[in-house]
Amino acid sequence: MSNIAGKAYAMNVVTPIKWYRAWINRLIFWAGGLPFFSSHLKGLTTLSLIHYARWALVSPRQFPRLDESQPKETIKYTYMFFFSNFNGSWNQYVDSFHMAIPAGLDLFWHKNIKYPNSIPLQPFHSYINHNQIWTNHYYNAYPLATSNDIKAAIAVKKKLKKFIELNNFDSPELFQKEYNKLLNDVQEHLNLMEPTPIVSLSAEAVEKRRTADHHRFRNRAASSS
């Protein structure tokens, strides 16, 4: 039970909204995808710690019944599912989110039941915490990489490939010149990835126990073979 894997934090929030109001939100999301409105979402993309964020509306009849034996439920509300992965933790970065994109947050959670608006912070923080679904299983293939690191790696790869293809290095001097140019071109992307700073004392304790269990398991496997 942890929302953390490597440098990423998983956020899942489910909030109810009256079904007839949800149509307005669908319109908002639709408009958000249009080029005109998407420039208004620049704040979200400038917050480069975000891997991705997705909002989805699920109406009562879209809830699956896994099996005939599952009792039928009467679901009163439409629900908004919010999923995001970002770097750092919610507690660490909630201040940044609500200061940077308050209007955006208010638009996304527009008219959700008891949504208090993103300013002031404390009611907003408790609203999200109250409706957050904790992550049971969370896998991260690149635990050392933040969203910035991935973007940097893609940029460096692309530019390096182009540099190699250039291939017209007639003299060491020319090579040096082109190489310096390449370094200048990727200067903001040249960084070393190392493990994450601890996200919280409790997350660190979990990580330590996991590592210890992992070692114990490996040792046992080694001694029995």
Add this chain to the structure above:
Amino acid sequence: MTVSLELHDIQGNVVKGYGRQHFSFARYILFAIHDERAGRKFIRNILPLITTATPWKTCDNDSGGVPKPEATTNIAFTYHGLKCLGLPESSLHSFPTDFSDGMRARRDILGDHGKSAPENWDPVWNHPDKKVAILVSINGQSTVAIENRYKEIQKILEGVKSGMEQLCGHRGESGAEDLPYQEASAIFNEQGDPTPKEHFGYTDGISNPFFKGTGKNPNLVIGSGKPSRDNPEGWAPIEPGEFLLGYRDESQETPKAPTPPLLAKNGTFMVYRKLHQNVNSFDTYLSNQSTKHPEFNEEEIAAKFAGRWRNGAPITRFPTEEEADNFVKSVKETKKALDNAKDAIELEEAELLYSVLLSQYSAFNYDEDLDGSRCPVGAHIRRCNPRGSLEYGTKAYATPGALTNRRRLLRRGLPYGDSSDRSRDDGNHGIIFMTLGASISRQFEFVQQQWINYGNDFKAANEKDPLLGNHGVDKLGRGNGKMLFQKNKGSDESPYFCSHIPRFVDMHGGEYFFLPSITALHFIGRGTVDGT
């Protein structure tokens, strides 16, 4: 909206930077409490000595205020201390976890490892059965004033007999391990005048957050307030609730605070850290690096590390050493003209020029330097106070300071020791660093962890602050810190790489404190705090 702070109820060190007001000396004393009643008596008796934030009379202004004292006194408590004083459980539980955990428990967040690990701190923090409960700080305009105030406090301590104990174990000169207090003072020049320098040679303490209600010169808001698109100057004062409990903060609410409200209002939290400076490692690194890679000289590397030239001039505004030197020279000349002004007209002219010049130390941002070609993106002052640069020029946030306004640090403190012997690291020299704010975890810990010992917010992965970062060592025992000095984007100049940066600053002990209001001190002293 104007805010009036209850200055008479707020401890003086919250609003006044004593060091900047000719208090060049300080003494920090730590106490343990063995008996609750004795502890409360000590507080009641020391209360008349506590310095408040009430303005001091200035010579040309008799409009009010109190006379400026020779020495000031302030008092702060650890969580353990508040417990020893019998605060009710309901109040104790209402304090934030960062404070109740204490600095030692949170070392992994702060990166206090290796030589900086708690077991290597000054012995005063490591008494097995005597935990630090109270910090009393004295700031003085002279050593005599400090000594006199210290004696007064000793007398108060004698009055509570064995119920309280002044803890020994501060390290000092020539291997002393068991000093009864921590001494600190400005570094003095050859003429015997105090300087604003610290042991690496930088002018320190230049920029401090400007918040509402402090009555400071409103011109100072530029560069020291928060970046703002609504104000023509581009800056606005910060809400006081970022630094004081009980006032509106940047999130437009009163900050989370312990209960009852009277206990919290006008109080704040304080972080105390004794930071040892490895002066030899620092000098050696600058000289080796500039010899091996002579594109930059020692002064330039030092400036790129800090974001300021060692004379204090911000490098983003004064990109060459010559410009920086000329700037500081004109500041000094104007100050001289100000001191020697013969008539009112000359005085007025000099005053105006001087205030314009002084403001240039702080009045800047990185809008013209987004690529970091003047001030590197990872430079110390750009990390600790990014001044709106985390918007990356997009103007996409509700306010340019969205990612920084809640992370500002009100810095206090003074250097300690003597670093005239530059041939070794292990002497007695460093800074007593103190920072005040409404939330330890949101402000100090965030900056320390995310911005000093990490770099993702600057798109710099795990790169650390070159000066303060807790750089480790590689297999050959060399430092493993790295830093990149960016160049003009789009030119064909390669960026400049600094590698093998060793750890320049070690942590030698500290704690989190609560700095209550005068009202709260009365209630704590009488034992009448009740949240019912």
